[in-house]
Amino acid sequence: MTAPATEIDRAIDRSGLRPVGAPTEVVVARDVAEVQETVRRAAAAGTPLITRGAGSGLAGGAVAGEGAIVLDLSRLTRIRAIDPVDGTAEVEAGVITADLDAAARAHGLMYAPDPGSVGISTVGGNIATNAGGLRGAKYGVTRDAVLSVDVVLADGSLVRLGRPTIKGVTGYDLAGLVVGSEGTLGIVVAARVRLLPAPQRVATASAFFATLEDAARAVAAIAVSGARPAVLEILDGATLGAIDAASGTALRAQGEALLLAQTDGFGAAEEMAVVLAAVAPTATHHEWTEDAERAADLLSARRQALPALERIGRPLIEDIAVPRSRLAEAISGIRLIADRHGVPIFVFGHAGDGNLHPIIVVEPGEGDLPETAVRAADDIFALALSLGGTVTAEHGVGRLKREWARRELGEDAVRLHDEIKRVFDPLGILNPGSGY
Amino acid sequence: MTAPATEIDRAIDRSGLRPVGAPTEVVVARDVAEVQETVRRAAAAGTPLITRGAGSGLAGGAVAGEGAIVLDLSRLTRIRAIDPVDGTAEVEAGVITADLDAAARAHGLMYAPDPGSVGISTVGGNIATNAGGLRGAKYGVTRDAVLSVDVVLADGSLVRLGRPTIKGVTGYDLAGLVVGSEGTLGIVVAARVRLLPAPQRVATASAFFATLEDAARAVAAIAVSGARPAVLEILDGATLGAIDAASGTALRAQGEALLLAQTDGFGAAEEMAVVLAAVAPTATHHEWTEDAERAADLLSARRQALPALERIGRPLIEDIAVPRSRLAEAISGIRLIADRHGVPIFVFGHAGDGNLHPIIVVEPGEGDLPETAVRAADDIFALALSLGGTVTAEHGVGRLKREWARRELGEDAVRLHDEIKRVFDPLGILNPGSGY
Structure with missing residues (x-):
C-alpha cells in the first residue's frame, strides 16, 4: 500500500x-x-x-x-515566554528558529544560533543536532544558547534537565548531554534558551580572492588580527557560479573565492577595519557596508548556496571542521580528491570555525549514490581526521556518518556512548540506527 | 600519628x-x-x-x-601548546588559570574564564567545578571554553573526550558532561581550551547606590539597555566596609552598594555610555575610566572581597543564582534571613549572571558551625529555589550542598545522575560523598 x-x-x-x-x-x-x-x-x-x-x-x-x-513535533509552536531582563525565552520544540529570533528582536534581543536553514528548521531540530550557523564564529552554537530542556524520556516520563539561570552547576550538565544527541536519548519538547542583546551596529564585508587557498590564508590572518567577526563565511568559485545561475547574481566573475565577514557591536565599523586590513594582502578587492539592505543581499547569497546546488543535481553534503590553521590544506586536499575521483565538489562553509561544507553533486535521482561519490566522501572524512579535525561540525552524525563518527571517537569513547545510551533508552527505541 | x-x-x-x-x-x-x-x-x-x-x-x-x-595534580603544570591561528591551547590540569591567561596574552589572546581565585586556582580545578568568574556575563564559564578533556577513567585508562575543533558534533557532548562533574566521573589530566582575541579596549566603571536594591534595579536596566558588559559585579555596603578595613580603601563612605561594570571590544567606551545611562537614574554617583591601572584598582577591590571577609571570621560561602529579574527580591530576602537569624550576611556577586555570594561570617574556629548560621544558609538555599534559581551557580555542590542540590534536581534527574555515575565509576571510588 x-x-x-x-x-x-x-x-x-x-x-x-x-x-x-x-x-x-x-x-x-x-x-x-x-x-x-x-x-x-x-x-x-x-x-x-x-x-x-x-x-x-x-x-x-x-x-x-x-x-x-x-x-x-512541528506543531508544538508556542513561544511560551520571553523575559528581556532575564535574557531568556521558553519555547516549544516546533518553533521555527527564525520566528524565535524575530520574537526576541521585538525586545531588542536576538536568538544567536542561526543555521543556514534558520527560516525552515525548528528549535527542537536545532537542539537535536546542536546546530551551528553563520554567527557561530562569535556567538557559538545551539548548545551555548540552551539553559534547560524539557525531555520526554524513553519511558514516557517528562523531566526538565539543565539550569533555570544563566549560570548553574548543580549536578552534571545533562541538558548539554541531550543537546546534539539526535533524538537518541530523549525527546526534547521544549527548552529554555538564552537571548542576547541584538547588536546595535553591524558591518558587513565581501572580499574576493584569486584562489580559495588565498581566502583560507586571509582567514588565518583575521584569526590573529585581534578582531572577532560574528560571521566569517567562505565560498569557492564553483559555488559562486551555481549561486549566479540560480539567483542572477554576478559573483564568480569577481574571483575564485569569496569571504563574507560581519562584525557587530558598538565598534563594528572599527573592528571591520581590522578585518579588512588582515584581508587586504591576499584579496583582489573588497568592500564593506553598514547598510542593512546591502548586507542582507550579501548574506542571502550565502544562504542560497545549498538551494543553488540542489538545482544542479543531487548534493552529497559534507560537514567537516579542521583547526583554522589547517584550512588551506583542507581545501587543497578536497581539490585533489575531486580530481582523483572525477566528481565535482563545491566548497563553502563557516571559515571562522574551520567548518567546511564540501558538496559532491551527482546526477539527480534516487537510489544508491555513484561509487565515485561515495569514495570521494570517504576521502574527505579521512582528510578531516588526518588534519586533526572532525567528520561533522554541525549537521550531526545521523544515519550517514556512523562509521566515520565511530572512527573519530575511538573505541573507549564509543563504549561510554553505548552505556549512556542504555541509561536513557534501555529498550533502544529512540531513533535506532542514527547518531554516533 | x-x-x-x-x-x-x-x-x-x-x-x-x-x-x-x-x-x-x-x-x-x-x-x-x-x-x-x-x-x-x-x-x-x-x-x-x-x-x-x-x-x-x-x-x-x-x-x-x-x-x-x-x-x-598541582604539579602537572605544562602548557603544552598555544596555537594563535586555531585559537586554542593544550594545558595540563595543574596550570594556574592566570598563568594560562598570561601565556595567551603574549599572543594577543585571552583565556576568558576568570574565577575570583584566578591567581591561585588551577585549570583542572576550574574544569572540575565548571568555574565561572567575573567575565562570565559576556564570555561564559569554563564549560564554554573547553573543547576536549583528557580523562583518566576509573579503571585507569586514558581517553580523550570532546572535539578537536572549535565546532564539532560527533557523538554526545561527553567533554561537557565531565566539566563540572567535580571529580566524580573521571580525572581530568589535561584539556584543549579555546582562546579568544584579547579585547583591544576596555572601559571600567563604578557606580554607588543608596541601597543594594537600587543597584539590583540598575542591573535590570542594563540588561535591557542593549549593552553587554563583560563584567558586572555587585557588592553590598557590609562587604565594602570589610574591604576598606582590609585594604585601606574608602568605599563604604560612598554608598551602601557598588556596581562595577566593564565593557570591552572596539566600542568599549560607547557601550559604557549605554551602561551608565541605564545606571544613572538609580545611582548616587558614578565614574568610568579607560585607564588600565585605575581599572585594575577597581577590580582588585572586588577580588579582595572574600579574603577581606576571611579576616573577619569564618565565612560560610553561598553561591546562589536567580533570574536577573528576581535579583532585587533575592537581596531583600537575604536581608530578612540575616535579621531573622541574627547572623551577619555579606553579599557580593556576579550580578550580570544573577549570581550572588551571600557570605555568612561566624566566629573564627573549627568544628561545627553555629546552628543559626546553618539555618540561615538553608533559608538562602530555599530562597534561591523559590525564586526559580539554583543553589550553586559556579562553586559546585561538593560535600556541602548535596542535600539541596538533590532537592533542586528532583528525583528523576537524580536517578539519571546515579546511573551515569555508575557508567563511569562502577566501584564508586571517584570522590565519593561529593557532587550532586
Missing part, C-alpha cells in the same frame, strides 16, 4: 537518504501529553520512534523505515 | 569543611602515567580517591577523610 504523499515526506529529511520500507504510523503531536502517550506506546511495543521537527536535517537523522513510528 | 602539615593541607579545601580522620596516602602526581597507576591501585583496592588541584574549592569537593587516597 502506498502511503499518502505527506507520510512519505515525513519519513525522510533533506539528506537524500531513502528508508527501506514505510513507517507504520505518523503521529503529529498537538501537545506534550500526546508525545508522552506515543512514547509509552512505542516502549510497550518495542517500536522504533523517529522524532522529527521540520525535516531539514542533512545527515539522515530523521529517516524512518519499515515498522517505525514517526513522531512529528 | 599526626600527619605532616602539608598532608593536612592536602586533605582540605577552602570551604572550611573538616574531614573525619586523615587520608591514607597523598600522591603528588608528576605525570599522567602516575595518575593512571594511582587510579589502578585505588580501583584494585576499592579505595576512595579524592583528586585536587590547588585546593581553592569552596564547596568541600576536595576534602579527604579516613581511608582515602589524595591525588594532587
